[in-house]
Amino acid sequence: MRPTEVVPAESSTAESGTAAAAQPDLVVTVQRLFSSFRQLSPLGLSLSAASTLATLERDGARRLTELAVAEGVTQPAMTQIVSRLERDSLAARTADPSDRRVVLVEITSAGRDLLHHRRRVRTEKVEALLARLQPHEAAAIEAALPALNTLATLAAHP
Amino acid sequence: MRPTEVVPAESSTAESGTAAAAQPDLVVTVQRLFSSFRQLSPLGLSLSAASTLATLERDGARRLTELAVAEGVTQPAMTQIVSRLERDSLAARTADPSDRRVVLVEITSAGRDLLHHRRRVRTEKVEALLARLQPHEAAAIEAALPALNTLATLAAHP
């Protein structure tokens, strides 16, 4: 039995009464969506691994410590992540000729393929889900996306 | 250094061209919001632990296997979760007099207090963030919440 992670609400029974009845539900909703989307593409990559791979694809070769900062993990953690990516042939370590202390990490073509495959699968599934909503619901989500992104940015850089 | 988990976008550069340019961003947005919200309340409880505790508060004492199913984890995983909750005095094991195989799990008052504290902290922070948005942005998010919840439900029960 391979259970897919579920976030069963931690529901917002208590602390109503204030004017802000919607905020706890936003958190709960995001948690639920997150775990649902994870179920949609469980292609054997952890959050950090997938994110690191995406960074490598976007920005090209990066040194290990840079990656650790970018992903918000410690340097030893990034060493492990890169080691696992390398073991799975999704990334490769390279030497920096100008500074022999550093390790440059690059995405491989297999890594690129995996990313593209994950994106394709995920996009298809989310499209299928959105298609099952009522038109005005899908429109509401689309209309809220910029604001949600702004919120995420605010939350990340306080 | 205690890094707070960040999901840096896995950005949606590729595969545009279809009419569906918004869906990948929904996934990315949810990922970003999720990790942002996690940073907001890092009060030393894992996702599963917090969720289990919330279930126990909502539904009262439950047997261990029931909890495992509800949380979508295996029974051995739930044994561990309960053991940690018990070690931290947030939950307690009880015997079922009518069936001596089963272990009933209950939330303690300390567990209840922790849940309430987490909710209060989280609500305050999210409120503060929403207050920094433009009124029409906050309104867009509020308007999309029901649709997002529907989407989460659709994704969870396919």
Added chain:
DNA sequence: CTTTTTCTATCACGTACTTATAGAAGTAGT
């Protein structure tokens, strides 16, 4: 009264993180 099923715990394993520390390679200071 045996057999089967249910329920929990335990074992061995893997992933994903942490802190603390070591070791090699640059960068200064004198």
Added chain:
DNA sequence: ACTACTTCTATAAGTACGTGATAGAAAAAG
């Protein structure tokens, strides 16, 4: 150029959190 500091990566040991396989007790079924 030699010592000293700093930077970069790796390693070690520990914790949290999950898995599958299996054991053992208690209940249910034959």
